[in-house]
Amino acid sequence: MKLAIIMGSPKGRGSISAHLIEEMTAAIGDEGEVFVFNALRPEQFDKVLSCDRLVFVFPLYYDSLPSHVISYLEQLDAFIKEYPPEKKPSVYAVCNLGFYEGYQTKWALGRIQCWAEAVGFPWKVGLGVGAGPFTIHLPPEARKKTDEGKKHFLQLLLSDTAGDNIYTEPDIPKEMFVEIANAQWTPQLEANGLTVDDVMNPHPRQN
Numbered sequence: 001m002k003l004a005i006i007m008g009s010p011k012g013r014g015s016i017s018a019h020l021i022e023e024m025t026a027a028i029g030d031e032g033e034v035f036v037f038n039a040l041r042p043e044q045f046d047k048v049l050s051c052d053r054l055v056f057v058f059p060l061y062y063d064s065l066p067s068h069v070i071s072y073l074e075q076l077d078a079f080i081k082e083y084p085p086e087k088k089p090s091v092y093a094v095c096n097l098g099f100y101e102g103y104q105t106k107w108a109l110g111r112i113q114c115w116a117e118a119v120g121f122p123w124k125v126g127l128g129v130g131a132g133p134f135t136i137h138l139p140p141e142a143r144k145k146t147d148e149g150k151k152h153f154l155q156l157l158l159s160d161t162a163g164d165n166i167y168t169e170p171d172i173p174k175e176m177f178v179e180i181a182n183a184q185w186t187p188q189l190e191a192n193g194l195t196v197d198d199v200m201n202p203h204p205r206q207n
């Protein structure tokens, strides 16, 4: 079984999507042959379409898809129309986001589903990973829901089974998540010469 994983984060390093892809590839092990493509380079479409499963892994941008992922989907769509593939790979998606609730990825995952349906490929399931950058630093007991979600997604992927989208959050209260996040981004603002007030109540620029 061949899997094409399409990396949808533009980051060169420190990407949570890259981290999720590494984890997924390790978990697939001998059960499949993984080929990783980058949405920043929309090429090798014939190789992508020779795979049995397509997995789009991307960050949530403004409750939607990064624009280069949209462009990738449009170009792949055009390629499929020009060179209809012999087989129809199943489509999966994994979206991580900065905010707490994985459910916020519902609409972004839905866009990948719409794309799959428009090109005539079977849509299977999506995974929305809440608090993505935060989760990877948590001890195992605080990421049980996240790990369970990833495990369930992998089971569906390996058995090529459709399911309801899976949404995960860290196993800590949201209030604690917000406090920790504030403790991180406030010093970052100050290091860049800004205050919380500059961000929360931006004043019009004086020329």
Ligand SMILES: Cc1cc2nc3c(=O)[nH]c(=O)nc-3n(C[C@H](O)[C@H](O)[C@H](O)COP(=O)(O)O)c2cc1C
Pocket (backbone or CB within 6 Å): 009, 010, 011, 014, 015, 016, 017, 018, 058, 059, 060, 061, 062, 063, 064, 096, 097, 098, 099, 100, 104, 132, 133
């Ligand atoms: C341009 C931009 C828009 C973003 N929009 C959202 C958003 O709407 N909701 C959210 O929770 N996080 C948002 N984020 C945060 C990213 O989803 C989050 O940092 C994610 O972990 C990045 O994944 P990556 O490291 O794989 O690129 C945004 C980040 C950027 C750079």
